[in-house]
Amino acid sequence: MPVVAYEIDGRIARITLDRPQVMNAINDEMPVELAKAVARADADPGVHVMILSGNGPAFCAGYDLTFYAEGNGAGEVTQPMPWDPIKDYGFMWRNTQAFMSLWRAMKPVICKVHGFAVAGGSDIALCADLTIMAEDAQIGYMPARVWGCPTTAMWVYRLGPERAKRMLFTGDKITGREAAEMGLVLKAAPADQLDGAVEELAARMATVPINQLAMQKLVINQAIEQTGLMQTQRLATIFDGITRHSPEGINFKTRAEEVGWKQAVSERDEGTWDWTANEELPKRNR
Incomplete structure (x- = not known):
């Protein structure tokens, strides 16, 4: 069953993450189907702009931890020891490059975020290229607290070093309103006006010839890539595997496994557990 929907609406290609029952959590198929949809839109001479969104209550809740924890999928997010770092890297690098199909496409991509865009x-x-959020939507990379490193490294390229550190040293989630104020995303709109804001921008961009859009995107992206984007992503992808197989990651x-994902994630995100000692933190240290 497809997990990414695709349709054409005039000069706009609409790409939709389509696992609403799990808030569009990422499984093995989603990165592959996403990259195929982007390539399809990029090859269509009638498409000028892509809009990426999520079906259901959220844009994307990150990797489907239950799916992988139960031994499904090809990734083995945490492998039995001894850990094979190249197997891990191969899996995560493929996914990272699938996500980067949005960046590499010649045509611009607008991402519409409602609900959550967290972790992966x-x-x-x-x-x-452009991300617009509902004001009450939330974005963050909570696995930065333990068990993850954002493999695309886009936080630093969008925010600069100090604000990226603020987000990744805490693993905090912020609202769309805060994300726009910080410069992480283009803008935030009230939830009931999100669709209109995205459609207005897409319609305006769709009146520009494809070659003009492509040239502007290539020039701007080249300026970022010259700073060593791919090398940074390789390091981030390696570190992501290490975080999941460090002593704290194993803990x-x-x-x-002992208390369930929901409670463990709550302890991670609320800072109530010492992952080095694998015990509850005293209240004075929280």
Whole structure:
């Protein structure tokens, strides 16, 4: 069953993450289907602009941890020891490059975020050329607290070093309004006006010839790529695997097996657990 929907609406290609029952959580198929949809739109001479969105209550809630924890999929997000770093890297690098299809496409991509764009979902949203969020939507990379490193590294390229550190040293989620004020996304709109804001921008861009759009995108992206974007992403992808197989990462996985993902994630995000000692933090240290 397809997990990414695709349709053409005049000069606009609409690409929709379509696993609404799990808030469009990422499984093995989603990155592959996303890249195929982007390539399809890029090859269509009638398409000028792509709009990427999510079906259901959220844009994307990140990787489907239950799916992978139960041994499904090809990735083995946490492998039995001894860990094979190249197997891990191969899986995550393929996904990173699938997300980067949004960046590499000649035609511009607008990402529309409602609900959540968190963890791996934020990686997808931040690879788009322009991201517009609902004011009450939330974005963040909570696995930065333990068990993850954002493989696309787009936080620093969108925010600069200090604000990227603020987000990744805490793993906090912020609202669309805060994200726009910080410069992480283009703008935020009231939830009931989000569709209109995205459609207005897409319609305006769709009146520009494809070659003009492509040249402007290539020039701007080249300026970023000259700083070493791919090398940074390779390091981030390697570190992502290490975080999941560090002593703290293994303790997080063990804790999740003991009390369930929901409670372990809550302890991680609220800062109530010491992953080094694998025990509850005293209240004075929280």
